[in-house]
Amino acid sequence: MKIRRRYTCPLEIVHDFLRGKWKTIILYQLKHGPKSLTELEKCIVGINQKMLIQDLADLIEFQVVNKIKYEGYPLKVEYSLTAERGQKIIEAINILQSIGKEYMNENGMKI
Amino acid sequence: MKIRRRYTCPLEIVHDFLRGKWKTIILYQLKHGPKSLTELEKCIVGINQKMLIQDLADLIEFQVVNKIKYEGYPLKVEYSLTAERGQKIIEAINILQSIGKEYMNENGMKI
DNA sequence: CGGTATCCTTCGCGATACTG
């Protein structure tokens, strides 16, 4: 992660990090266990491979995601949440998700 | 808040809403009680009035912020978190803030 | 299948000027 400016509050670091279009969604999709690149690509509607790989790299660097390479052929790589920071950030994302649910109910929105 | 696209998950609504540069910071600054426009402008480094007012309008529409107008002169307006959704969203923001603190400690960063 | 590189477009946001 590149530092973009001088932060005046620890919150700004994390918010700047999560601000992009896809990172929270990627994390959310890893909530129920490891997934491969192509699995992620399939379940995240609208994302393209470039963004997915780019954001996964960021998530790994920030230590919210692990990358596991399995040796041998065919190539197999899996991504999963880290036990520490990954799980913690998911707590926050869960809250946001539940706010979204409420909001949709109140406004008669459907997926 | 204008709907930007078709959402495939309730999380996306809230994330899209919070993605902008300032909303989370504004909410965080309201955590300890109501503030006026100029107070917010002073304590949020780098923001300009246009963005502040624009984001406050969004936050009000999404029912995380209340606007209280006091009658009489001089004009007085205060913004505060709503009891329901405002408090709930702050829970998530608190988690992000604490992740930021950890991250800064680990990497020897200072404000 | 997993990953990198390049080009091009969109739009978030900053600057600035104006109104009640």
Add this chain to the structure above:
DNA sequence: CAGTATCGCGAAGGATACCG
């Protein structure tokens, strides 16, 4: 002091082609 309107730039991100 509170709020609205306009304009332009730069970065985020989409499309696409290529490599191991």
